[in-house]
Amino acid sequence: MLTVYSVPVGIYGAKLRILLRYKRLEWREIPPPGGYGTDAYKRIVPSGNVPALDDDGLILGDSEAIAEYLNEKFPDPPMLPDDLHGRARARELSRFNDTRLEPEVRALFAQTAPSTRDTAVVSARAQAITARLSQLARLLDWYEPDSLTLGDCGFPATFEWIEMLDPALALNIEWPDPVRAYRRRLGRIDAVADEVASYRPVIRDWIDSKTLT
Numbered sequence: 324m325l326t327v328y329s330v331p332v333g334i335y336g337a338k339l340r341i342l343l344r345y346k347r348l349e350w351r352e353i354p355p356p357g358g359y360g361t362d363a364y365k366r367i368v369p370s371g372n373v374p375a376l377d378d379d380g381l382i383l384g385d386s387e388a389i390a391e392y393l394n395e396k397f398p399d400p401p402m403l404p405d406d407l408h409g410r411a412r413a414r415e416l417s418r419f420n421d422t423r424l425e426p427e428v429r430a431l432f433a434q435t436a437p438s439t440r441d442t443a444v445v446s447a448r449a450q451a452i453t454a455r456l457s458q459l460a461r462l463l464d465w466y467e468p469d470s471l472t473l474g475d476c477g478f479p480a481t482f483e484w485i486e487m488l489d490p491a492l493a494l495n496i497e498w499p500d501p502v503r504a505y506r507r508r509l510g511r512i513d514a515v516a517d518e519v520a521s522y523r524p525v526i527r528d529w530i531d532s533k534t535l536t
């Protein structure tokens with residue numbers, strides 16, 4: 324069975340679980356021994372990253388590498404379009420989430436506790452997220468797959484974080500209509516809906532633990 328090292332609140336763990344659910348794979352999820360980034364864990368996963376995969380001794384420590392690997396190993400249902408351009412677009416979209424949108428959201432995690440919040444940082448990050456969502460709207464213009472792809476899996480968790488951090492930090496994020504429509508379309512896919520339903524309370528608890536102190 325596939326073993327996934329992950330932590331419940333990990334955003335890329337949620338990304339990976341959407342793929343695992345969509346492909347109807349069986350997996351067990353365990354915490355990284357010693358915690359992520361520790362020497363104990365780095366003896367297993369050199370980068371110390373979560374999520375990581377152990378597939379019968381093959382250790383992979385990055386959600387994107389894991390997604391590409393699982394899509395090749397378990398090709399049904401396929402999660403990359405048939406055509407060259409479609410595959411390139413799906414990969415572009417996935418990297419846009421991982422390297423552009425999500426890091427802007429993550430930068431807010433350190434701002435959730437009211438006692439250490441810097442409102443200038445929050446305001447700058449909120450503007451950056453709105454700008455990224457507007458860039459995403461343009462990327463979606465070029466992207467019309469008829470089923471879930473590797474390019475989609477990271478966004479549902481990122482969108483949930485944006486939505487749930489917004490009232491906590493008064494972000495006033497502007498969601499372009501194409502992004503709203505994209506989010507609704509993803510939410511109609513069982514693997515996404517099931518993951519979001521189980522992940523939302525984890526986000527809620529994390530935000531409450533920071534803000535209700």
Ligand SMILES: N[C@@H](CCC(=O)N[C@@H](CS)C(=O)NCC(=O)O)C(=O)O
Pocket residue numbers: 333334335359360370371372373374384385386387421
């Ligand atoms: N690009 C990575 C990002 C994952 C990530 O940021 N993981 C964080 C926890 S949410 C982590 O493992 N940080 C510890 C480290 O990198 O040492 C992926 O897609 O797996």
